[in-house]
Structure formats: C-alpha cells, structure tokens
Amino acid sequence: MDDGLRVTDRWVVPAGELRERFSRSSGPGGQGVNTADSRVELSYDLANSPSVPDWIRSRALARLANRLVDGVLTIAASEHRAQLANREAARARMVALLREAAAPPPPPRRATRPSRGAKERRLAEKKRQSQRKRDRRVDGE
Structure with missing residues (x-):
C-alpha cells in the first residue's frame, strides 16, 4: 500500500x-473517542520535491498558491x-488536488460572431415583442 501516490501516468x-x-478527532467514537488518534494530516512538500x-x-504551485504554506500542501481527514x-x-x-493542479489549461476560446440569419431572427423577435406590447396599451396612458 505504501508505494506512493500515482497522480498521473508520469508523476x-x-x-x-x-x-x-x-x-x-472530534465527532463520533464512543468510548474510544478520547484514546484513538484517528484524525490524519497528510503533508507533501510540493515546492522542494x-x-x-x-x-x-510551476503550474501546480501557481494553482495551489492559496492552499500552500511554505510550499507544503496539507490535507486533513x-x-x-x-x-x-x-x-x-x-x-x-x-x-x-494534485491531479487537478497538474492538468493542462483549457484551450483558449475562439471568438465567434452571430450569423446574419441569427441577427435577423433576433431583430424580428424584438419587433414582434414590441408590437405585442404596443397592442396591449390602453390609449391615454
């Protein structure tokens, strides 16, 4: 069991x-609650490993910056x-956590524009909606 942690295929x-x-640990445990050391703190020196x-x-240190204390990642269970x-x-x-921090960033979004048909449908719908509201008006208001 203590052969280490497989984070990725190469790490x-x-x-x-x-x-x-x-x-x-706090919480349930009955009579053994005051004698058993069941809470675990797992620490890993990411910066110097x-x-x-x-x-x-570099990617993991940047992504986990708010979780690290002097380059050490600590998990409590x-x-x-x-x-x-x-x-x-x-x-x-x-x-x-380490797998998520090591994952490559998503590809950048390619900017797209709405098609001419999409623009025409949007404007036609706006005209229909404004006509519908105009028809609901009571004269004199």
Whole structure:
C-alpha cells in the first residue's frame, strides 16, 4: 500500500515524501473517542520535491498558491472513525488536488460572431415583442 501516490501516468509521489500526523478527532467514537488518534494530516512538500517534473511544479504551485504554506500542501481527514479510512480519504483527496493542479489549461476560446440569419431572427423577435406590447396599451396612458 505504501508505494506512493500515482497522480498521473508520469508523476508518482513516493511514500517517503509524504508526512502523516495523527491526532484525536472530534465527532463520533464512543468510548474510544478520547484514546484513538484517528484524525490524519497528510503533508507533501510540493515546492522542494524531487519527484515533480519542473513543468508540472510551476503550474501546480501557481494553482495551489492559496492552499500552500511554505510550499507544503496539507490535507486533513477526520470524517471516519477509523484511522485507516481517514488515511485513505486524505490520500484520495491529495491525489485529486494534485491531479487537478497538474492538468493542462483549457484551450483558449475562439471568438465567434452571430450569423446574419441569427441577427435577423433576433431583430424580428424584438419587433414582434414590441408590437405585442404596443397592442396591449390602453390609449391615454
């Protein structure tokens, strides 16, 4: 299981570059709520990681700028009662975030103009609408 995170086909984050911290989670847990460290904080140093290709690093750092603290991305998971489930949830969220940050930008929009027929239909509809409203008027108002 600890072979790292597969973000894309060419980018795998080695398990050694991930840091996990465990702490007590709030929420349900019964008698074990005060003893089990089920909350997981998963951290990854994106800025200094040797496993990140440079072209991905610059894009990911720019897109995740508001989530990073000194170049480190941290994900916390505490929605499950079991530590293992929280570890898997944190890893899944980390992969989703990194995959989204590494994705290429969408192609630029090509500007288009409405066709002559579309302009004529729009103007004809405006004339019909104004005539309809004119017909509803009561003289003297």
